[in-house]
Amino acid sequence: MFLQRRMAEPYKIKSVELINVLNEQEREAALIEGGYNTFLIRSDQVYIDLLTDSGTSAMSDLQWAALQRGDEAYAGSKSWYRLEHAVQEIYGYRHVIPTHQGRGAENLLSQLKIHPGDYVPGNMYFTTTRAHQELNGGTFVDIIIDEAHDPQAELPFKGNVDLVKLENLIQKVGADKIPYVSVAVTVNLAGGQPVSMQNLRDVYALCQKHSIPVMFDATRCVENAYFIKEREVGYERVPVKDILKEMMSYSDGCTMSGKKDCLVNIGGFLAMNDDDLYTRARELVVLYEGMPSYGGMAGRDMEAMAQGIYEAVDDLYIAHRINQVRYLGDQLINAGVPVVRPIGGHAVFLEARAFLPHLDQEQFPAQALAAALYLDSGVRSMERGIVSSGRNKVTGENNHPKLELVRLTIPRRVYTDNHMDVVADSVISLYEKRDKISGLEMVYEPPTLRFFNARFEPLAANGRLIQD
Numbered sequence: 112m113f114l115q116r117r118m119a120e121p122y123k124i125k126s127v128e129l130i131n132v133l134n135e136q137e138r139e140a141a142l143i144e145g146g147y148n149t150f151l152i153r154s155d156q157v158y159i160d161l162l163t164d165s166g167t168s169a170m171s172d173l174q175w176a177a178l179q180r181g182d183e184a185y186a187g188s189k190s191w192y193r194l195e196h197a198v199q200e201i202y203g204y205r206h207v208i209p210t211h212q213g214r215g216a217e218n219l220l221s222q223l224k225i226h227p228g229d230y231v232p233g234n235m236y237f238t239t240t241r242a243h244q245e246l247n248g249g250t251f252v253d254i255i256i257d258e259a260h261d262p263q264a265e266l267p268f269k270g271n272v273d274l275v276k277l278e279n280l281i282q283k284v285g286a287d288k289i290p291y292v293s294v295a296v297t298v299n300l301a302g303g304q305p306v307s308m309q310n311l312r313d314v315y316a317l318c319q320k321h322s323i324p325v326m327f328d329a330t331r332c333v334e335n336a337y338f339i340k341e342r343e344v345g346y347e348r349v350p351v352k353d354i355l356k357e358m359m360s361y362s363d364g365c366t367m368s369g370k371k372d373c374l375v376n377i378g379g380f381l382a383m384n385d386d387d388l389y390t391r392a393r394e395l396v397v398l399y400e401g402m403p404s405y406g407g408m409a410g411r412d413m414e415a416m417a418q419g420i421y422e423a424v425d426d427l428y429i430a431h432r433i434n435q436v437r438y439l440g441d442q443l444i445n446a447g448v449p450v451v452r453p454i455g456g457h458a459v460f461l462e463a464r465a466f467l468p469h470l471d472q473e474q475f476p477a478q479a480l481a482a483a484l485y486l487d488s489g490v491r492s493m494e495r496g497i498v499s500s501g502r503n504k505v506t507g508e509n510n511h512p513k514l515e516l517v518r519l520t521i522p523r524r525v526y527t528d529n530h531m532d533v534v535a536d537s538v539i540s541l542y543e544k545r546d547k548i549s550g551l552e553m554v555y556e557p558p559t560l561r562f563f564n565a566r567f568e569p570l571a572a573n574g575r576l577i578q579d
């Protein structure tokens with residue numbers, strides 16, 4: 112029999128943050144106080160925080176040391192040159208514009224490239240990305256493969272662009288109405304699903320034929336590179352760093368949220384090869400972010416991000432990162448818990464309607480499940496379903512999204528595999544008593560972005576979320 116060698120965290124712990132562990136009565140009180148909404152629970156009431164992987168990474172000793180090296184000069188900061196060099200070396204683009212986070216880069220790119228009446232194709236939308244495109248008069252067009260919308264379709268590269276959809280759009284509206292094609296690597300809203308190297312190559316070739324630039328949403332590009340190493344023929348032995356460089360060579364630039372794959376708590380950038388676009392971006396960034404040599408970041412934050420860019424492409428780091436997420440996902444799959452397949456790069460998604468089939472979608476199954484998980488173990492997750500989808504602007508009815516999910520998002524380098532075991536145990540034990548979990552009623556609904564502040568109460572006659 113082969114022994115499957117196990118892998119431990121490729122880091123050791125030098126400084127720890129103590130966790131406040133509440134008992135069940137305290138958790139129930141916190142849940143009532145927070146209106147059964149995980150956004151309204153205070154972080155000191157949370158045991159394991161899987162709300163998001165954005166800005167929640169743990170920095171290394173070298174990153175903390177780099178903070179001290181931060182050069183806060185208003186112009187020509189040494190820290191800026193280090194960051195610029197890191198992006199040029201690791202991602203391969205010629206020009207870099209720093210921004211306070213990813214959406215700052217999206218704002219600049221959208222303003223510089225999109226004209227009213229334009230179409231911006233992308234492999235599934237992301238909230239802030241699409242909002243900036245629409246704000247500038249563009250229309251987002253989804254060109255991801257159909258299977259990406261099916262939570263059970265087991266494909267190695269479920270984030271791929273459907274080339275026929277892209278080609279049809281070009282024929283229909285004309286290349287001059289498409290300022291650029293936006294390709295996300297990986298695709299967040301599809302569950303952190305990757306795009307293959309072959310697909311990136313094909314998209315780039317098609318776009319070059321029509322003189323349409325390709326801009327990546329590079330937010331989780333290192334995670335995408337690891338999936339290529341794992342799943343695409345010919346890349347098994349290629350270092351992730353080299354795979355990443357090749358990926359980026361099939362684009363003309365990118366927007367980046369440093370809060371994810373750059374391993375920092377804040378920061379971002381816009382990168383490009385085009386000289387003219389760079390010149391215009393250097394002028395625009397002054398209005399929204401700051402001088403082109405800091406773009407809304409402190410010198411110390413640029414230092415930490417430069418260091419993080421190098422650390423993120425370490426093969427051992429990224430292998431453990433992806434496998435830790437999968438380690439949690441596989442435990443749930445093995446216990447029969449309904450999750451989005453295959454497990455993506457940054458999160459495990461529970462399918463709340465299959466988990467709680469006795470609840471109608473109007474009884475907020477994902478919200479109820481997220482609340483039940485917190486009540487059971489103090490694990491904080493996020494609803495991505497009917498509450499997040501809001502209401503139809505015309506009819507006022509609740510939107511009914513196809514996917515009703517609870518997202519367990521894993522911060523980078525923060526938790527050990529033991530924490531994943533605790534999460535798995537809690538989800539599995541809830542699944543075993545799933546028929547005891549009550550639906551919710553929304554008792555306060557804010558007019559916009561209701562998921563942040565909405566309040567709920569259990570529908571059960573005795574007012575308890577989980578029946579004994």
Ligand SMILES: *Cc1c(COP(=O)(O)O)cnc(C)c1O
Binds near residue numbers: 212
């Ligand atoms: C987080 C994120 C962004 C926006 O980045 P911020 O740094 O939060 O502004 C853009 N695209 C994707 C896919 C993201 O996950």
